Amino acid sequence: MADKLVVAILGATGVVGTQMIQCLEERDFPVERLVPLASARSAGKTVRFNGEDVTVLEATPDAFDGVDIVLGAAGDAQAKELLPEAAARGAVCVDNSHAFRLDADVPLVIPEINPEDIANHPRNIIANPNCATIIGLVPTWPLAQRAGLKRLIVSTYQAASGAGMPGLRELERESRVLAEGGEVGDTAPFAYQLAFNLIPQIGGFKEEAYTSEELKMQNEGRKIMHMPELRVNCTCVRVPVMRSHSESITVEFERPITPDEAREVLSKAPGVKVVDDPANLRYPMPLDTSDQDLVYVGRIRRDLSAPDGVSALTFWCCGDQIRKGAATNAVQIAEHLL
């Protein structure tokens, strides 16, 4: 690849696309020219990049002419329609949607876990995993390396911005309306009022009454860690938090591991920060992890219900799903391509 690259962002006006532009700047990615793409509604708007206004273009196949790298931050439908067009024009695409994640010839990558998979991308498409999957697996993987992974039991607490700009705006609106004593009315994109509430459904219902989001943790986790038989039980909940997903994770290991050993492993793990000091009330919280790239881990303790009492741990983690769960992870993959 050339020293400086033409980088297109498909979905440049959304939550993830906006964050990608910031990440490219912050990480000093060698951008020769930025090509921000969105729907026809946004054509002519501008985005700010490296101190300049750059005009947003309508995303059409021809908009990818001359582009080296596409960072995909639009929905599944736009990804399916447009990224093969970009790939056919020679661009390598790093996509955040769900469209290609489980395709056998598309690598699905968390750079802290399986960077070696990036090299093999015959369709010129590399997929970024689901945000909750990234936040949960970044700390789980180093523990798995130490003690072997048998089973994961996960409950997620996912921020409103996981549902994109419309989700973010809706939680802001509901909070304002309720504070003023009003009625929330239509709650789209959520099925119910989210402010002062929890919604135990993210995505549609699929097999065995699990939601699509819950099955992503299992199916994407198996692919990323190359563990096709991994047992995963996940419950995903939308919470009235603006930004940063949180997760309670119980891991059953092949071999014994103590909480102290886990803290030692995690203190050296890439992408992880241990915040685990119950005596001083120190543990990860979404307000603390927002707008930065590390996954914070704390509340590390033995799973007292484990059959042998020594081969399972429970911990709590939080991470910014717009950054590490999406934009940062995609830019890290692009850096590996360089």
Ligand SMILES: NC(=O)C1=CN([C@@H]2O[C@H](COP(=O)(O)OP(=O)(O)OC[C@H]3O[C@@H](n4cnc5c(N)ncnc54)[C@H](OP(=O)(O)O)[C@@H]3O)[C@@H](O)[C@H]2O)C=CC1
């Ligand atoms: N939000 C999150 O935490 C995460 C999101 N993702 C994934 O990232 C992707 C983007 O999500 P998010 O940023 O949240 O969503 P947003 O709704 O905030 O943004 C969607 C983007 O897609 C663009 N878009 C919509 N329709 C079209 C179209 N027909 N042609 C071209 N562009 C279009 C929008 O442009 P316009 O402004 O013109 O409508 C906007 O830029 C999704 O696939 C999502 O699943 C992955 C991980 C985390």
Ligand SMILES: N[C@@H](CC(=O)OP(=O)(O)O)C(=O)O
């Ligand atoms: N569905 C996630 C965010 C997301 O967009 O995930 P995915 O890229 O797997 O659809 C959430 O709502 O929090």
